[in-house]
Amino acid sequence: MLTELNDDALRQYSDAKTAFLALYEAKKAAKEVRGSMFWREVGGVEYLIRANVSSAQKSLGRRTEETEAIYHSFVERKTFTSDRVSSLKETVLKHQRLNRALYVGHTPQIVIDLLNMLAEQGLMGFFTIVGTFALYAYETAAGVRIDNAGALATQDVDLLWHNGKRLQFFTHLNRTQERSMIRLLKKMDSSFQVDELDSGGYTATNNKAFQVDFIRAASRDGEPHPFAFSDDEDDLWPVPAKRAESLLSSPRLETVVVSVRGEMALMPTIYPYDFYKFKLWMATQHTRPEEKRRRDKTQAEVMLRMMKDYLPQYLPKDAPAETEG
Known part of the structure; x- marks a missing residue:
């Protein structure tokens, strides 16, 4: 299920991470x-x-x-x-x-490009990766590679928007030349377009069927609903998601992830144990397709094993020995 990176790859990652973070701050x-x-x-x-x-x-x-x-x-x-x-x-x-050369990482390149684009535009602080792609951050932090292809099988990345910071977000977005999220995505990949989902929400899809989903917590009293990221009538609308509020309350974990091409990006995720609990809960939602529920349970199992063997600092003392159900 998990394969440790060799010593050469681990040393190289440590050196590369130091250089990347220095450039990030510069x-x-x-x-x-x-x-x-x-x-x-x-x-x-x-x-x-x-x-x-x-x-x-x-x-x-x-x-x-x-x-x-x-x-x-x-x-x-x-x-x-x-x-x-x-x-x-x-x-x-x-x-x-x-x-x-040393096969340090295997995060999909498009995710690296997305993270770096948001960082360059000063917008990454308003989003957290909460879905399957967060596993690339956790495996990197653990110094391992997830061997279970089913655990990583997805063509959509979920970005949780911090809608409590929406005024600051709008200010930063308006400072960009594009002034809308879909235009920023098109700058990265011109084939992205807004598609309406069967559930009624919206996603950005490119010509390789890769999707960027923006989700948010349900609106509180006094907050507009629904609302788009910008005044652009063709822009994306962040979609309310179940338990998004609890994910927003999770401590933020930032990890330098690496693509097969060797390029790096800083990925913000929720704490590993919160990811584990969320995936375990998702696996019990009977309105969710069976294949996705199986993947959720597999991801929870992988996350629990990773914490027990490599990331014990994120595992509470009362954590279960195995996943339930």
């Missing part, structure tokens, strides 16, 4: 100094101007010792972060080649 620092600063003379007086990436400009005041210090600090930080990002990108590329 990119965040670089975003703080995006745009430019320059001096502009108006009526014989010089003013410090800050321009953002959209070319919007703001005066920071007349030229003084204070504004000169602001200007020099900005230039130094921008140069430093730019050089650091460039250097770390080269390092990460080297690790990608080693990851591929």
Whole structure:
């Protein structure tokens, strides 16, 4: 059911993860100094101007010792972060080649691309991976490979939206050039389109039948229902899901996952034991198709074994010896 990665692969993953996280933080620092600063003379007086990436400009005041210090600090930080990002990108590329050579990961490439796209747009903090694909994060954290193909058999990724942060989310989404979730997905893969499900919900599907499902907790009093991610009439609508509220309350676990090509991304998931309990509950839902219920139970069994043997820090003392049912 579980196969341990060899020592070479484990060492390589550790080194690659360190480099990737350093680049991740460097990119965040670089975003703080995006745009430019320059001096502009108006009526014989010089003013410090800050321009953002959209070319919007703001005066920071007349030229003084204070504004000169602001200007020099900005230039130094921008140069430093730019050089650091460039250097770390080269390092990460080297690790990608080693990851591929040593078979470090097997997370589907499209999931890596999706996670990195959301991170680049500043939106990953509003989503958590809660379905089958979370298993790639757990196996990576455990240093093992799940051998049971049935446990990983799916063509849709579930992203739980933190609708309690919807105002901050809308602000961040509107800062993107695309200003809608479906357009962002199309930027990653132009074949994505919005499809209506038989259940009445919506999903984004590409030409390889891979689906991106956005789910959310049921609306509380005073919250709009239903609602789309943006004003774009063709945009996606996050679909209410059972027990989503309890999943939102689970502590967030972030793991660097690796694709067969060696590329990396940071995947946010719920705590392993909460995933186990959720899958065990899903397996008892008789309105759910039988093949999915069997897969849910298999995933719960895999998760329990993984925690017992490799991730005991996430396993409560009163955890069951085996899955029930």
